[in-house]
Amino acid sequence: MSSSNGKDAKNWVGQALPRKEENRLLRGRGRFSDDIKLREMLYLRFVRSPYAHAKIVGVDTSTAEKLSGVACALTGAEIVSQTQPFIEIGPDPFARIKDYPLAAAKVRYQGEPVAAVVAESAALADDAAELVQVEYEALDPVIDAEEALENQSLLHDEAGTNLVWNGVFEYGDVAKAFKEAAHVVTIDRMHFHRFSSTPLENNVVIARWDPKDERIYYQCNNSFPSFAIQFLAAHLQVHIDRIRVETSDIGGSFGIKITSYPQMAVCALASKKAGGRPVKWVETRSEHLTSSAHGNERIFRETRVALDKNGVITAITSRHIDDCGAYPRYEPLGCVIWSQVFPGVYRFKNARIDFSQAVTNKCPVGPNRGYSRMQHLWFLERIVDVCAHKLGIAPDEMRLRNYVRPEEFPYTTPNGCIYDSGNYPRMLQLAKQKIGWDDWKKKQATARKEGRLIGIGIGTTLDSGTNNFGQSQIVNPGLPYSGNSQGANCKLDIYGEVVVAVGSCPQGQGHETTAAQVVADVLNIHPDMVTVRTGFDTERNVHTGFSGTYASQFAVSGLSAVHGAAQKLKAEMKRLGAFVLETKEADVEFGTGAQGPELIAKSSGKSINYWGLANIVNANSASLPEELYELTLNCRYIWRAPFKVPDKQKKYGNLTMTYASQLHIAVIEVERDTFIPRILDYAAIDDCGTVINPPIVEGQVYGATAHGIGAALMENCVYDAVGNMLTSTFSDYTPITAMNMPHVKYGHISTPSPHSYSGAKGMGEGGAAPVHTISAALQDALFDEGVFIDDSFNNADSLFRALVGKEISQMEKLVKVEKR
Amino acid sequence: MLSQLGDDAKLLAGGQSLIPLMKLRFANPAHLIDLNFIAGTSYIHNANSALRFGPLTRHAEIENSDIPARIPILYDCAAGIADVQVRNRGTIGGSLAEADPSGDWAVVLSTLATQVRCLGKNGERTVHLKDFIQDAYTTALAHDELVSEVVVDIPAKGSGGAYLAFKRAAPVYPTASAAVQLTMDGNVCKDAAIALGCVGLTAIKAKDAEAALRGRPISERTLSAVAEAARAAADPQSDMRGSADYKRTLVGALVRRAITIAVRRARGEHVEVSHLYA
């Protein structure tokens, strides 16, 4: 630590500072929602539908309510009579649907809650839930999104259709590009599968509807509370100020915990019915897997790709059908969010994507890590990859010919997004070096001669961060959302402590550490001298309508807010310091002395420490001249992203502030006898601009890589033909563990963003790089066998069915090349 | 106690099958009789060319004992069950008594001469493993009996075995597995026991596969014939772990691989293996 007067100033941003939260979290001293026990607390258990699609004929809770220890039960009908349906983000006719947190007339997915019971203990609540009698009348389930669009069986009668949203995204001159093309590649169908990021900690809600002040108190692990309270206030018909939400440590969210507001509603209503006693709901793993949220599933139909004679892609047309499950909830935002990365990392200018979203009798989706963009990026990566193979162009060469070039940044995409910075060729070069590309190419050639199936695959992807919420107006022109903002507060407390509060709710992203680094740099003190209050709390008054932790943005929106608040505090301290030290502001320096952090007058050498400063404002104000009364040393700052509302008709405008990129290479062997795909080598290169804390970034890369490998090879939400969820336990869903992880050769480059104050880019989601990369490696291994990797999920069984059974993924049937 | 409490009572050993079932409310016993309080039920004795396992001997105790030197296939099994937590609690007695169609012990032990000792009101009786496990989740135990010991004959010199499974993740049951125990005479297989796991309602003794190996030199031809016979013996179901066709192919591949390792071990080589993971 620097001891004296700021002359040996140190930049904390960029240092590998150990995480402040490590001590607490690694020693088991974290405080998670389930650790909270309140006096008179009751426990809630949901009664859930065994059917995917059925009419509710009757719900009888009387036996359950008679069980001793049961406080009350709630049914869908009761909730309908007391509340408004949840807000729908999308336009008519889907805005007419009635989404309640307990199904009243109909159930629309297996696991949908139809009733809730509240009892003195969790075990009693379990017992009571079994006593609730529900009579169903089965309806035809719709499991496939394309089938759903035929509207044979409707999920929501009020909408009169299963089509949630449709829009055409067209840019450039598609017809001309196809006319001039040297090759046209046609791909009949591709499919991005459903999976979820399965946080270690499931959803937890504690709600108390206090009859004394008519306020609702939540302690929970929702990861976008400012969104949740907007939905809850409208649904429960209370002033938003009457809802207090506090989050504590959160054991992972990955976006999946954004949509826990329906359960939050039920807990509040249950507490109200139980006379204001706190009600706790702790989700079980099977509940989480069947009925919290899944990632979006997407089908790509009738894709046509125009290429010139060098294999440069000139145009793409395609029809995309997104499957959002039974209720849109956060959707149809996903119908536009993918277009943040419309051309991926590629230069093509002409494209037409006809994008639809359908409801099906499956678990509703939520914004799962890589939300909506990874599906599209996978689609583009598959195109580039299969075109390379089909045209006989080496996959690395193919990418170089099509990448946006380093000198083109900031690059404006066909739909008006501005890619801030990047250098994809350099990442490719580094990844090839890390993995030993030439060496593997030789080994691959030798192995092929022995009949072994080894493939080398490249995946290049983007992690767009800090949304322009104005894009929501592209899906629904009537929505009152645009831009992006985040709040922070930085103060000198009465005894001179530096305390920062942010409107984020981290789930392992290290906000306490990075926020302290930023403030330490502004005030020229050690980060240990900065206390960071994280975890959302409406009462801290630092949230805006967008506060929470999601969508790869803290490094930009959160830290910009912290930076702004710290600057504001610094300016006040400087003014006050100049007064106290009887000098000019320009003469005041920030540093640390024998009495802790302090301000010094360069000219006189006089100093005052933080306690002295804080004391004047807070406890010794008679010494303060009137013109300094406005100083509070308690500075709230709202950071706003410099966005404009995009053109809704043309679907044109900048949708995101920063574009971190990832490039991965995998070497995979498909074993000839067991068909097990084995990762033989793996390299991951990351570019998130200026790195604020290298180990934190590296940790995010490993985490995202594990999630991606799990998604590509192990994790799949499977439904049978009538909508039974077949992967409702970890034995069936098999989330990735350390046993399944290859050694990851990590590297990074840094192209600072011109769009953020520090040059940093948001980077938590990782763009599902492994999903693209593993698909490409498998494609390389199996191209000669006539297999087309048409699905984002591949395991030993599916590879067996493609290679031996020839039942699925046949190149001949799915991909055609036309030479002009 | 079992006879007093009747059908509503269940024994609790490691709890690694029973507790998950109770959690999912598939089992709802009114009484649990915790065997963990009975002293002297967890041991591995080596006497009269047999290993004797106490009913509450944990998978981890077997994994960490000096067994691999004598019967490596037992180590393959013990060390490959789920994860550390499960192995620290789960017991060999509980595993056989549960007779889960996917359980590892029944597969491995059916390639060795194994007897299960059952203790009831009227004393103790000895049942051959092949008679003990009668069907999925069904054993020869009477309601008021418990497994009191598992006795495994130590294979003769020149015998070697291996157990291989494919698992989609560590803490899940295998997609398929193969246990092979061979006695070699030079390059010729004198005797063979082959059992297949997770491809039927119980462990399947692949008799035709054994016959295809017995008395033959270990060659590509023999291995293909054995694998083919193993595939034919399998009777798998399609489920989340894999399609029936795939499991059949997989089990053939696992048998081949297991034979190759067993042969080397029979020759006295020290070979470490691990299950295959996704």
Ligand SMILES: Cc1cc2nc3c(=O)[nH]c(=O)nc-3n(C[C@H](O)[C@H](O)[C@H](O)COP(=O)(O)OP(=O)(O)OC[C@H]3O[C@@H](n4cnc5c(N)ncnc54)[C@H](O)[C@@H]3O)c2cc1C
């Ligand atoms: C996540 C997970 C993964 C697993 N993966 C595998 C795997 O890959 N392979 C595998 O083989 N196993 C696996 N298991 C199961 C594990 O091996 C269990 O330990 C075993 O199946 C049962 O043994 P237990 O001691 O836990 O029995 P318990 O669960 O205590 O009892 C099981 C049944 O046997 C009865 N019982 C127990 N002991 C006796 C006795 N001495 N006499 C009579 N009846 C008795 C009980 O009443 C009960 O009905 C897994 C378990 C878990 C939780």
